[in-house]
Amino acid sequence: MEKRKKDGKRKEPASESAQPDGKKAYLTRPSKKKVVVPSDKARKKDDEKNEDAVQWKSASEQADWLTNAFFTVCGNKLSSLEREPIPERGVVQISDERDHSVENLGFHAKRMIPQWKDLLIRPRDTEKVPGREPGSPTLLVLCSSAIRAVELLRGLTVFTKSCKPVKLFAKHIKVDEQVALLKEQVYIGAGTPSRVRKLADLGALDFGQTTIILLDMHRDAKGLSVLSVPEVKDEFWELYRTHLHQRVLKNQLRLCLY
Numbered sequence: 677m678e679k680r681k682k683d684g685k686r687k688e689p690a691s692e693s694a695q696p697d698g699k700k701a702y703l704t705r706p707s708k709k710k711v712v713v714p715s716d717k718a719r720k721k722d723d724e725k726n727e728d729a730v731q732w733k734s735a736s737e738q739a740d741w742l743t744n745a746f747f748t749v750c751g752n753k754l755s756s757l758e759r760e761p762i763p764e765r766g767v768v769q770i771s772d773e774r775d776h777s778v779e780n781l782g783f784h785a786k787r788m789i790p791q792w793k794d795l796l797i798r799p800r801d802t803e804k805v806p807g808r809e810p811g812s813p814t815l816l817v818l819c820s821s822a823i824r825a826v827e828l829l830r831g832l833t834v835f836t837k838s839c840k841p842v843k844l845f846a847k848h849i850k851v852d853e854q855v856a857l858l859k860e861q862v863y864i865g866a867g868t869p870s871r872v873r874k875l876a877d878l879g880a881l882d883f884g885q886t887t888i889i890l891l892d893m894h895r896d897a898k899g900l901s902v903l904s905v906p907e908v909k910d911e912f913w914e915l916y917r918t919h920l921h922q923r924v925l926k927n928q929l930r931l932c933l934y
Contacts, residue, residue: 730893745903746917747759762924782833782834796815798838812886815832816890818869825844829866842862842865851875855880868908868911870907
């Protein structure tokens with residue numbers, strides 16, 4: 677008698693040739709596999725995979741990646757002059773001697789700005805340095821949130837002991853207060869693209885002496901960075917288009933992915 681499963685259904689015997697010992701074998705019916713369709717959220721994560729390690733790539737690859745991101749966000753607004761790609765010389769490739777942690781930010785800043793003793797530290801007993809314009813930090817750090825901006829400033833204490841950095845974000849600080857702070861000489865600033873853009877549009881923040889724009893590529897709890905949070909990303913590229921791109925093309929300013 678044919679063997680039966682517990683549910684009463686008969687198993688279909690396989691051909692005897694499949695078993696060299698001559699015993700009958702029984703084939704189980706293949707289970708139906710569920711086809712999983714990626715969600716929009718999953719697709720978004722796949723689209724952002726290229727960002728994961730872009731800060732470790734060559735300056736040329738970083739420049740290409742940034743150009744693509746710039747054109748994707750601002751393409752319809754760009755004039756013929758603005759459509760020039762971000763050049764390789766407009767990107768700082770960070771040394772791989774140390775990782776991109778908060779603790780190592782000061783080390784990397786010194787490598788990016790060789791004249792850091794003059795450009796990132798105010799001389800002792802000096803209120804104002806002759807020839808230095810107010811409201812124009814040498815190093816500007818851009819983050820996706822105020823909390824992250826404050827965290828990165830802790831990595832720059834080697835410089836900020838001699839001169840207080842300017843905090844350029846909306847949390848607990850009014851625009852008028854920041855405008856007043858920017859009337860003084862500043863060396864280091866950290867903030868969010870939205871507030872930085874607002875202050876630049878008001879004419880309070882100037883980039884004439886800014887040599888490095890450091891973009892924090894650290895991902896938050898949601899897996900997003902300053903260049904992937906939708907509203908933050910859009911604010912940055914609009915800031916870049918209106919205030920920074922021409923300076924990068926003229927080799928007056930460089931971008932750094934940290």
